[in-house]
Amino acid sequence: xxxxxxxxxxxxxxxxxxxxxxxxxxxxxxxxxxxxxxxxxxxxxxxxxxxxxxxxxxxxxxxxxxxxxxxxxxxxxxxxxxxxxxxxxxxxxxxxxxxxxxxxxxxxxxxxxxxxxxxxxxxxxxxxxxxxxxxxxxxxxxxxxxxxxxxxxxxxxxxxxxxxxxxxxxxxxxxxxxxxxxxxxxxxxxxxxxxxxxxxxxxxxxxxxxxxxxxxxxxxxxxxxxxxxxxxxxxxxxxxxxxxxxxxxxxxxxxxxxxxxxxxxxxxxxxxxxxxxxxxxxxxxxxxxxxxxxxxxxxxxxxxxxx
Numbered sequence: 001x002x003x004x005x006x007x008x009x010x011x012x013x014x015x016x017x018x019x020x021x022x023x024x025x026x027x028x029x030x031x032x033x034x035x036x037x038x039x040x041x042x043x044x045x046x047x048x049x050x051x052x053x054x055x056x057x058x059x060x061x062x063x064x065x066x067x068x069x070x071x072x073x074x075x076x077x078x079x080x081x082x083x084x085x086x087x088x089x090x091x092x093x094x095x096x097x098x099x100x101x102x103x104x105x106x107x108x109x110x111x112x113x114x115x116x117x118x119x120x121x122x123x124x125x126x127x128x129x130x131x132x133x134x135x136x137x138x139x140x141x142x143x144x145x146x147x148x149x150x151x152x153x154x155x156x157x158x159x160x161x162x163x164x165x166x167x168x169x170x171x172x173x174x175x176x177x178x179x180x181x182x183x184x185x186x187x188x189x190x191x192x193x194x195x196x197x198x199x200x201x202x203x204x205x206x207x208x209x210x211x212x213x214x215x216x217x218x219x220x221x222x223x224x225x226x227x228x229x230x231x232x233x234x235x236x237x238x239x240x241x242x243x244x245x246x247x248x249x250x251x252x253x254x255x256x257x258x259x260x261x262x263x264x265x266x267x268x269x270x271x272x273x274x275x276x277x278x279x280x281x282x283x284x285x286x287x288x289x290x291x292x293x294x295x296x297x298x299x300x301x302x303x304x305x306x307x
Contacts, residue, residue, distance in 0.1 A: 003170070003177040003201075005157035009145035009184055011130075011138050012071045012083045017204060018187040019125045020064050023053050030266045032189050032219070044128050052121035059117075063109035065195050067118070068202060069102040072181070080126055088119045103198025137186040144184045144207045164205040165192050167275045167288050177201050190223060190270035206270070220272070221298045224291070227271035232256065233264050237273060241287040244277070250285065 021027065022041055028034035070090065076082045095111040098104070109118075151160050157180075162169050164182050178199040185193060189206035196202075208219045217225075227233060232254060239245060239253050251261045265285065268274045272291040277284045 003180050005152070005160060005180045005182065007145050007148045007152070007182050008072075009141050010071065011134060011141075012074065012080055013068065013183050013204060014134075014137070014141070014186055015080050015083070015122065015126060015130055016064060016067045016071060017185055017193060018130065019122060020061070021187055022125070022129075023056050023121075024061060026061065027188070027191060027266075030191050030263065030270075031187070037187070041129055044132065046124070046128060049124055049128070052117075052124055055117040056121050059109055059113070063107055065102075065197070066098070066104055066107050066109055066114070068195050069098050069104060069197060072200075072202065073098055073101075080130065084119060084122050084126065087122070088115055090115075101198070102200065140210065141184040141186060141207055148182060148184075161203070162275070165203060166190070166205075166272050167269050167291075168192065168203070169275060169277045170201065171277055171279045190219070191266060192269075217302055218298065220294075221302055223267075223271040224273075224295045224298065227267050227273060228295075230264070230267075232260075233268055236261075236264055236268065237287060240274060240285050244284040244286050246282065246284055 021031065022038065025034075025038065028038065031037070067087075070087060071083060074083050074086055076086075090111060092111055099107060148160060148164055151163065155163075158169065161180060161182065164184075170177070170180060176199070180201045180203065183202070183204050184207045185204040186207060188204065189208060191206055193204040194201065211218050235254060236250060239250060245253075247261065247265075250265075251258060254261065256264075265274065265276075269276065272294060273288055274291075275286050275288040277286070
């Protein structure tokens, strides 16, 4: 492994990620309580929000890479209002510098459009949603980041990436990546969100809500059991258990649409049943045998109550 791994926790990343999810809702069916969360958040938003969302929806999802890149360059930590102010005051020269630094010269979003549309929308999202929910999730993210930093002293950085992402192994054999940044994420759980920059890989990994009641099955156990309650996903697991497979291999074998295969892989990855090897250009997928073993352990621990 030739790249450096670091853990970076910031509520600014949560601002951007939750905003993107709420506005575009592309992955909402893969997110825990997705539509329930959407309805709750909608009730918190003012009437002018609809116009903000309409303006932002005109832009590509890849434009959010620029918002994340500026956040990574932002030097004032997790101060959300400071980040929005920084975004509002970014000059053309600073904007172009970040584009060049992160390999985002093809991004269609201009500085003027960002300040005209994204900044007011982000202000509204922060004021009416993020500022009210931040006490709920920020301490959980900070604690998880500390746990991952401690883990860095016990296992290899590559293993830390796999543990955090529930099965993603980065093999940078072509030396494209100099740094892998791991950031805990709340609103996308149990999904991962990844931005590929020049020489950098930014991975937002999901952090679960702590269990409050031993009588209720854990999120992990529910995902494990629900992931297997589907014929196509069971066939997919059987197929990748026979050797490393590409996305195209899986799609052809199952005769499913690209979107359906992506959904099944997302569900199986969040349950811990598959391991994905990524080399900077392509990925290959295998069975994660430990996932099947974990299911047996978690199920036994829950079902067989110790008296």
